[in-house]
Structure formats: structure tokens, C-alpha cells
Amino acid sequence: MTDSAKPAVLFVCVHNAGRSQMAAGYLRALAGDRIDVFSAGSEPGNAINPAAVAVMAEEGIDLSGATPQILTTDAVRQADVVITMGCGDACPIFPGKRYEDWQLTDPAGQPVEVVREVRDDIKGRVERLIASLG
Numbered sequence: 607m608t609d610s611a612k613p614a615v616l617f618v619c620v621h622n623a624g625r626s627q628m629a630a631g632y633l634r635a636l637a638g639d640r641i642d643v644f645s646a647g648s649e650p651g652n653a654i655n656p657a658a659v660a661v662m663a664e665e666g667i668d669l670s671g672a673t674p675q676i677l678t679t680d681a682v683r684q685a686d687v688v689i690t691m692g693c694g695d696a697c698p699i700f701p702g703k704r705y706e707d708w709q710l711t712d713p714a715g716q717p718v719e720v721v722r723e724v725r726d727d728i729k730g731r732v733e734r735l736i737a738s739l740g
Contacts, residue, residue, distance in 0.1 A: 613739050614642040616685035618697050622647025622674035624655040624713040625691040628725055631667040632732040641739060646681055648697070650674035657721040658713055665725070687739070706735075 615633060617626035622645055630645040637643075651674045659669045679698050682688055687704045690697050692712060699705070708731055713721040 612640060612642055613686045614644065614684055615687045615689065615735070615739075616681055617643075617645040617689045617691065618647065618677055619645075619691040619712075620647055620649050621651035621714070622677075623651035623653065624658045624721075625708075625710050625724065625728065626689075627654055627669055627672050627674075628658055628662055628713075629689065629691070629708075629728050629732055631662050631669050631672075632665075632729050633736070635665075635667050636732060637736050641736070644675075644681055644685065646675045646677035648677050650676050655713055655721075657716070657718055658725075661718065661721050661725045664722075665729075687735070689735070 617629040619626040626645040626647065630643050633641060633643045654669055654672050654674065662669045677697065682698050683700055685703065688697065690705065690707045691710050710727060711720065711724050713724045
């Protein structure tokens with residue numbers, strides 16, 4: 607799944623339809639191929655949140671082809687950094703991994719203005735994550 611020469615980051619939220627997809631989109635766009643990027647959900651939804659797709663398109667990032675993925679133990683095992691976003695205790699813990707929990711508003715059902723605020727918060731966090739990974 608991952609090239610051992612580059613760090614692998616896994617973003618996890620409940621439905622893998624908003625926050626984790628936006629974070630993965632930003633990390634791919636800002637880090638290019640320097641970091642392997644994955645996202646998953648503990649209870650994946652059927653489709654990406656249309657508001658998340660719309661606000662990311664405003665940033666030039668296309669999430670329209672993304673699909674929610676189920677969180678697997680293997681995905682966590684292969685990641686160097688696991689970023690959780692409200693998935694509770696559903697994420698398995700492995701020694702030696704870096705874990706961060708990002709407290710973010712769930713964009714589901716929110717007006718586009720709130721989804722933009724969540725997007726902008728995620729962008730700043732992703733930029734700091736990239737800096738921390740070198």
C-alpha cells in the first residue's frame with residue numbers, strides 16, 4: 607500500500623464523506639507524491655458530502671470521484687500517522703504510530719458557510735502536518 611521511503615498518513619472519521627476526504631484532498635494537493643495519503647471511515651457513508659465537494663472545488667481540489675472507504679486494521683497498520691476526526695474508539699491502536707485527534711465540526715447537514723470554515727481549519731492543520739513530516 608505504501609512506499610517505505612515516504613510517510614503514510616491515514617485520515618479517519620465516521621462516514622469518510624466530509625472531514626477526512628477534505629483533509630486527504632488537501633494533503634494530496636499540497637504534498638504531491640512526497641506523502642502517501644489514505645482516508646477511511648468507521649461507518650462509511652454512501653457518497654461524499656456534496657457541500658464538501660463544492661467547497662473543495664473552490665480551492666481547485668476535485669473530490670467528485672472520491673468514495674467513502676471502510677476503515678481496516680491493515681490501513682492503520684500501514685500508516686505512519688493516523689489522524690482521527692471524531693471516530694471515537696473505532697480506530698485500532700498500534701504501538702509506534704503517531705496519532706492525532708483533530709476536533710472538527712462535522713460538516714454533514716451544515717450550511718456551506720460552516721463547511722467552508724471546516725475546510726479552512728483543515729487546510730491549516732494539513733499545512734502544519736506537512737511541516738512536521740519534513
